[in-house]
Structure formats: C-alpha cells, structure tokens
Amino acid sequence: MRKYLAIARITFANLLQYRWDFLISQTRIILLLITLYFLWTQVFKTRATLFNFNQAQIISYIFLASVVRQFVLTSATDQIAQELQSWGKFFSYLLRPVGYFRFWFTVDLVYKITSLIFIILITSIMLNILNITLTWPTEIFPILLFIVSIFIASLIYFYIGILVSTTGFWTSQVWGLQFLVVLILEFCAGSFFPIDVLPANLQLIIKLTPFPYLLYYPISIFLGKLSLVESIKVITIAILWLAVIFIFTKFIWNKGLKVYEAWGG
Amino acid sequence: MSIVEVKNLTKVYSVAQKQPGIVGTLKSFFHRQYKHIKAVDDISFKINEGELVGFIGPNGAGKTTTLKMLSGLLFPTSGQVNVGGFVPWERKSEFQKQIAFVAGQKNQLWWDLPAYETFLLNKEIYEVPDHDFKERLNYLAKMLDIADLLNTPVKKLSLGQRMKAELVAALVHAPSILFLDEPTIGLDIIAQKHMHDFIKSYNSNFAATIILTSHYMDDVEKLCERVIIINKGKIVYDGKLARIVNRYANHKVISLDFEKEVPKKKLEKYGRVISLDLLDAKIKVERGKVANITSRLLKDLPIADLSIEEPPIEEIIRLIFVKNQ
Numbered sequence: 365m366r367k368y369l370a371i372a373r374i375t376f377a378n379l380l381q382y383r384w385d386f387l388i389s390q391t392r393i394i395l396l397l398i399t400l401y402f403l404w405t406q407v408f409k410t411r412a413t414l415f416n417f418n419q420a421q422i423i424s425y426i427f428l429a430s431v432v433r434q435f436v437l438t439s440a441t442d443q444i445a446q447e448l449q450s451w452g453k454f455f456s457y458l459l460r461p462v463g464y465f466r467f468w469f470t471v472d473l474v475y476k477i478t479s480l481i482f483i484i485l486i487t488s489i490m491l492n493i494l495n496i497t498l499t500w501p502t503e504i505f506p507i508l509l510f511i512v513s514i515f516i517a518s519l520i521y522f523y524i525g526i527l528v529s530t531t532g533f534w535t536s537q538v539w540g541l542q543f544l545v546v547l548i549l550e551f552c553a554g555s556f557f558p559i560d561v562l563p564a565n566l567q568l569i570i571k572l573t574p575f576p577y578l579l580y581y582p583i584s585i586f587l588g589k590l591s592l593v594e595s596i597k598v599i600t601i602a603i604l605w606l607a608v609i610f611i612f613t614k615f616i617w618n619k620g621l622k623v624y625e626a627w628g629g
Numbered sequence: 630m631s632i633v634e635v636k637n638l639t640k641v642y643s644v645a646q647k648q649p650g651i652v653g654t655l656k657s658f659f660h661r662q663y664k665h666i667k668a669v670d671d672i673s674f675k676i677n678e679g680e681l682v683g684f685i686g687p688n689g690a691g692k693t694t695t696l697k698m699l700s701g702l703l704f705p706t707s708g709q710v711n712v713g714g715f716v717p718w719e720r721k722s723e724f725q726k727q728i729a730f731v732a733g734q735k736n737q738l739w740w741d742l743p744a745y746e747t748f749l750l751n752k753e754i755y756e757v758p759d760h761d762f763k764e765r766l767n768y769l770a771k772m773l774d775i776a777d778l779l780n781t782p783v784k785k786l787s788l789g790q791r792m793k794a795e796l797v798a799a800l801v802h803a804p805s806i807l808f809l810d811e812p813t814i815g816l817d818i819i820a821q822k823h824m825h826d827f828i829k830s831y832n833s834n835f836a837a838t839i840i841l842t843s844h845y846m847d848d849v850e851k852l853c854e855r856v857i858i859i860n861k862g863k864i865v866y867d868g869k870l871a872r873i874v875n876r877y878a879n880h881k882v883i884s885l886d887f888e889k890e891v892p893k894k895k896l897e898k899y900g901r902v903i904s905l906d907l908l909d910a911k912i913k914v915e916r917g918k919v920a921n922i923t924s925r926l927l928k929d930l931p932i933a934d935l936s937i938e939e940p941p942i943e944e945i946i947r948l949i950f951v952k953n954q
Contacts (some may be wrong), residue, residue: 366753366756367754367756368755370749370750370752370753370754371749371750371753371754373749374739374742374746374747374749377742377746378739378742382741382743453735453736453737455702455730455732455735455737456735456737458701459702459725459728459729459730460725460751460754460755461699461722461725461726461755461756554641561674623800625673
C-alpha cells in the first residue's frame, strides 16, 4: 500500500510542476459547459420535452456529464506512449518490484481526483450563478449503481488508453491516433449530449460499442432513466466489455514487449 | 560461492528485413523476411561474490544483451542463468531487490522534480525501512558529493551530476549485485575519476558483486582485476587483466633517449623502429630477446636513458579482436 501512496505522492508533486498547464487545460471544459447550457436553454424555449428529456433533465445531464467526464475520461495513460519511446525510463519499471499497469493506474487516479475536485468547484459556482438545481435520485440504489458503473468505466478507459499507447512500441507517431480516438470516443460516450439525440440507426451502432458505458449509461442510471433491472444489465455488459478490452490490451502489450526485445542493443 | 552462473547462454534476435523504396515496404508488409542475428552465442562463465568484472568488446559484441539477460530484462533463446539463486527473467521481487542496473544513457529520475523525490519513491517501491534509507542516502550523497544537489530539479543538473543521482536512485535498496552498462559514457575526466573511486569503494565496502561494460579501457584498467572479452557473441578471453599481456603480447617496447643523434639504419638492427624523433626513439623487440638487446644497445649506442614498456592493453585487445575476425 505504501508503494502506491508514494507513487501518488510523486505524481501529485509532478502535477504541481505543471499547475498552469493543468489549469489552462481545465478552462476548456468551462467554455464547453457555457456553450452547451445556452444551446439547450434555447432549444427548450419552444418545447417542453425532447427525446424523452425535459429541460431540467437535459441541463442536469450536461452538468453531470462534464463532472463525470473529468473523472472517467481524465487519464495519464497517453504518457505511456512517450515512455515506450524513451526506453530508459521504461526499463527501470521492468527492473523494479512494481507492476507497470498498477503503477499507471495509481497515477491515473491522482489525475482523476485532482481534476474531479477542480470540476466540482467550477460547476458548483456555475450552478449557483445560473441558479440551477440538478435532478437528484430519490432512492439510494441509483447512486450506488452509479458509483459502481463509474469505477468500471474508469477501468475500461484506462485499458483503452494503454491500448492506444501500446502503438508506441512500434512507432513514435502516436499523437494523431490518440487525438482521433479521443474525438470519436467523446462523441460516442455522450460527453456533449445524450446519445438519444442522435438518429436511431446511429444510436444502435454506438450502443454496440463500449463507449456509451463510459458516460452515457452511468449518467442515465443516476438520472433515473433506467430501472433497477436495466441498470444491473447495463453494468453486467460493462463488466464484459472491461474483460474483453483487458484481455485484448494485455495481448497486444505482450506482443509489443516482444518487439521491444527484438530491438536489442 | 559463485553468485552468477551462466551456462550455454544464447540470444538470437529476429530482425525484420526491408528492401528500400515503396515496393520494398509493401513487400515486407505482406511477406516479412527475418534475419536471425546471434547476439550472444553459447557463452558460459561464473562470477564469485564480491568480484568486480569488466565486460569488454566492440559495439554490437553482445555485452549489453548479456547484461540485460542477467538482470531479467530479456529472455534468452537458450541456456541457463542463475543470479543470486534466481532465474532473472522470472522477475521475482526478491530478485529485483538484490540487483541494480545502471545504464549511462538511460534514466529513471523524474525529470521535473528534485532527485530526492525519486529516491523516496524507490525507497517505498523496494520497501526500504526509514532508518536504513536515511543512513544509506547520507553515505551515498557524501561519497558522490551531491548532498547539496538533492533539492534541485533533475533537468537543471549537469550530465555528471545526473549520473551520480542516477546511481543513488539505483542503490537506495542496497543491491548486492550491480550491473553497470557504460557508466562513464559522456563524462569528463574528473567525473570519470569520481565514478571510478565510487565504484571501487562500493565494491570493497559492501562486498558487492559488480559487472560493468565499457568502451573505455581506462575504466577497466582502473577497476577490474578480471575481464571477460567478448566479440561477435563469443567469449574470447576470460581471466586476469594482467595476464592478457603475457599471453597475447609477444613483444615489448624499448624507449630510448640518446645523447647524440642516431641514424635510423643503425637502430633497425636491434628491432622494429616505431618512432624516431631527434634524440628520442621507440623500438619494438621480441619478448625473449629483451635482455640481450638491451645490453647490446647500452654497449653500442650513446644512450642517456632507457626504459622497457609493455605495449598498451588497448592495443593488445585490438589484436585479439583482429585475430578473431
């Protein structure tokens, strides 16, 4: 346990070195939130409900989505690609009694918690200024299932991040791929609007991917859009996705390690 | 007694081959051809506890590959290795706590943070007790003279300072077996000397077993009693450094100072003239004839000073490599 606390400590110290960089990157979400808020309030000026959402629900959705997004979709795993390119540092993990994935999950948690605290601060200020009250569940089970689904979503995203970074074993040009994956993933996960807004066919396709399990379903559980049975079904599928992605990532990772060995030197 | 045992160790790399140009790229994409390169070819040796052994050889001889297999970074193609009672590539944590691998061109320090932060991280990763950590850090910082640099961000350190900090980071867990890969690469003469002193004293103070590779004969001459010379994946020589000279050098060099100029022709009667510059000369003489020729020189020529030297080790080793081509 102390090992992981020490990893968390040094990660946080490192993060503080980049505090301005970090803060500036966080302002992006503020602008996005303001845009989405005014867009949806305009839309609801002429109607009461849209795709099964009323105004209060959709506003709750976008605020919740940005909070959850800052937790689930914040990750340090993109740095792994760079590390694989500078062998020295990667070396030192293989030599030390510490698991590489566990190390990075700890780093990830620090990033997630830091940005979560920041976004909660920002959103509570905005909610106050705009005088909005969020829709809260009346029962305890949606909250519990929400927390479980968030945890699973974080792990899914963690392994997706490693999978993308694993290309660093083969090429130094990972940035483009990382950018593309984030773009598609945010869209399909429901970062900016609930997937219900999209055409039915597209919805169907998106729901066959693991992406809606990152944000859309956890938030739906929280907003009471899903029954208890449906929620449990969704979580079960999320766990299956996690297993598939974990196994695939591990497989590709081991292939990458072989390539690394072949480099010699 | 022996802490490192290597038996018939072989490592073959499969390197994908590609012809130049777009056609070549497409060809290799669909039907890749591999070339098999034997980086390490059936080597065996033993190293005793507390020994300081130098691994020397030209680039691509297989030194680093061997070290990587000994430290568990690479799986061998075949053969057995036992280091401190463990099979390295199983990467058991008890094994990892016993060893350290320091490479001159690799770094594990956190670039933007003071080196001290990395030391603390390693303390916890290796589960070193507080008391031991403090004592060790004091010792290492004093030995390497970096006590006042511990709170400076690593990116602001010079290469020499950084290498020292890398060493400390690699040694906080008191490893008993050290693999040093080109530890002095890029260092200036003073930093090199510090590194030599440190390696020597670490070896004697902690009875640590140290295996180092280097391009610089200076490193090896200053530090190692025993050397393993490796070329094209095979061991060409394994033994005392001092004995290489006797075994491979069949000549000595006689240096002469004359009182008067001596023509080259006259000198050539005694041995092969390596250099002749006014009053200084060097001649190469067969080992067995040195005594005889020396006395003749002293009798025949106006000599002010004379000394007999062994040929430089570097030259002998080059001879060994050339012979094995």
